[in-house]
Each structure stands twice: as structure tokens, then as C-alpha cells.
Amino acid sequence: MPDVNTPPATAHTMLSWFDDLLAWLPQSPLAPWAQHLPQQLQQILVDKQHGDVPRWLDALESLPAIDSVQADLTANDIALSSPSLSAQQAQQVEQGLRGLMPWRKGPFRFFDTHIDTEWRSDWKWQRVQPHIAPLKGRLVLDVGCGSGYHLWRMLGEGAQRVIGVDPSRLFLMQFQAYKKYLQTQQAEVPAHLLPLRMEDVPAKLKGFDTVFSMGVLYHRKSPIEHLQELKDALRPGGELVLETLVIDGPLGHCLMPEDRYAMMRNVWFIPSVETLLLWCRRVGLSNARLVDLNQTSLEEQRQTDWMRFNSLADFLDPNNPKLTAEGYPAPLRAVIVANA
Numbered sequence: 001m002p003d004v005n006t007p008p009a010t011a012h013t014m015l016s017w018f019d020d021l022l023a024w025l026p027q028s029p030l031a032p033w034a035q036h037l038p039q040q041l042q043q044i045l046v047d048k049q050h051g052d053v054p055r056w057l058d059a060l061e062s063l064p065a066i067d068s069v070q071a072d073l074t075a076n077d078i079a080l081s082s083p084s085l086s087a088q089q090a091q092q093v094e095q096g097l098r099g100l101m102p103w104r105k106g107p108f109r110f111f112d113t114h115i116d117t118e119w120r121s122d123w124k125w126q127r128v129q130p131h132i133a134p135l136k137g138r139l140v141l142d143v144g145c146g147s148g149y150h151l152w153r154m155l156g157e158g159a160q161r162v163i164g165v166d167p168s169r170l171f172l173m174q175f176q177a178y179k180k181y182l183q184t185q186q187a188e189v190p191a192h193l194l195p196l197r198m199e200d201v202p203a204k205l206k207g208f209d210t211v212f213s214m215g216v217l218y219h220r221k222s223p224i225e226h227l228q229e230l231k232d233a234l235r236p237g238g239e240l241v242l243e244t245l246v247i248d249g250p251l252g253h254c255l256m257p258e259d260r261y262a263m264m265r266n267v268w269f270i271p272s273v274e275t276l277l278l279w280c281r282r283v284g285l286s287n288a289r290l291v292d293l294n295q296t297s298l299e300e301q302r303q304t305d306w307m308r309f310n311s312l313a314d315f316l317d318p319n320n321p322k323l324t325a326e327g328y329p330a331p332l333r334a335v336i337v338a339n340a
Helices: 008-016 019-027 031-035 037-047 053-061 087-098 121-131 149-156 169-182 223-233 273-282
Strands: 070-072 079-081 108-110 113-115 139-143 161-165 191-194 208-214 234-246 286-295 320-324 332-339
Touching (some): 087 113, 234 273, 273 286
Parallel strands (some): 079 108, 161 191
Antiparallel strands (some): 108 113
């Protein structure tokens, strides 16, 4: 039965966001998923309660219709523009988007409104993109995709279709805000954010050309199982792009926090680079290599007017930014590229 707090019209609206994906799936390399996805979406969007959904949908619906929308998916802020935008519409856009705060991954530009997100996700993309196989024509999965910033960058690189999975309903709303304006340009936009976890993706699909997992591995109680899931989602020869926390240390070295890491409770294992590469080899990934190593800076993750809660500066030792508040090494992030 539908959630009593979610009117049937609301549930129907959210389910309709996936009509084009559901129509495409049965004849696609992901055909086995077509049998399960409708029920998964029904359970998540209709049967499960979430008290903020009506408020977020109101914010989404308040975004005005705008003519002659143009999008630049190659720009760092993936900018939307329109020569017909009025001052009233610009004000309505900002008010609607502020109803979807906090914005954590970006940046975005919705016409005259620049969303300065907590994370400069464009910086991560600039570190990752030069080292991966060209995305043109590829079927792509982005695990833990947040509000979908990188999905749009992948589509801007020419991907045939991009699918993101992230369980946050707020991220779904933020993604749909952007997609709403792209759909004024074309009948179908081949980018989809599913409010699911990687565990909800059918096992051993072996259908994606490229799979991204960025900022997920350290949140998994079993990182080896996560790597196996990622590998099994790829077609033979497909590419895995893995971005995760690491620590300095030799082969076999791994940090398991006593309780929190950088104020996060759900951090389980932070390996050394050599240990992480070994994990990749053990699950059968080939040609696993480190392509980037980067210390997260206070300029890349910080509090902004669009994300007013605590951020990285609050999670580090105030007397030594090379340590977390708990005394562990401060966040160091690696990008690993490998093949199935």
C-alpha cells in the first residue's frame, strides 16, 4: 500500500521519472534487471515512508518552466542557460533550489543561480578523467553517485547512457531538478539516478562498459565483497574506476578506526595503496594501477551558503590539519583504474 503520508499522485510522479529507463532495459545489456527494477522502485518510492519527500517535491515543482534552455555538460559547473530567462523566473529558480538544501556535490549553475556545493566535485573529475578510457558510446554505472554531478559530466563526455545508484532521496530530487531542464531540449535524457544501493543491483550483470565507485569503499563493512560486486557488473574487459580513502603504509597495512574517522561513524577499512591493489587482484581484476593520489584540502571540501553544516575543517585536529579530530591521518584519496 502507498505510504499514508505520500499521496498517490506524488508516488506516481516519482515512478514516472523512470519510464524511459524501464522501456529501454528489456532490450539492453542489462535485461535481467528489467524483471526486478519496477518492484524495487515501488518499494523505495511508494511503500517506504520518508517525511521530507512532500516538501522536496513542492520545491521541485516550484521550479518554473523556462524556454530555450541550453546546457553545457563539459563546463565545471555544468551550466544551464536561457536567453528568455526573466528576473522573476531567476528568483523562483533560486528559491526552489534552496528548498533542496543541503547541496553537497557539484558545483551547478542553474541559469543565474550558482550552487557552490560543499565538495568541489569538478576537481575530482579533473583528476580522474585523464586516466580513464574514453566514455563516448559507453554504458556507465556510477555507484554512490550523490546528486549526480559526475553523471552529467560522464554524459558530457559522450556516454551512451549513465545510471547512478544512491539511496538518498534528497540526492534524487536534486538530480531531477537538473534533468527537468534538460528534458526541455530532448525527449529522452539517457541519465538516471536510482535510489538504490549497490547491493540492490542484480548480481553478475556483466553489462556495463565502465563502473565508477568513488567515495564508497570505506563505507562498506566488507570491501572485498564491494570490489567483487563492481567487477561482476562489468562486461569482460570493462573498466573499473575506484576512488577511495587510503593511508600511507606497506603491503598488508590497513587502518580500521576504533569508532569514528573524521567524525564519520560508517568508516570501516582504509588500506594502503599496495593493500588496495592486492584486494583488486584477489577478486580477479586485471591491470590494477594507481593513477592519482591526493590529500583532501579545505578548499575542496568546506561549508558554503548552500551547505551550512559542519564540513572538513570541523573534522580535523584544529592544531594539526594533517590529523583527523580522532588523531588518525587526515583524508588521503587514491584513484585506482582496473579491468574486468
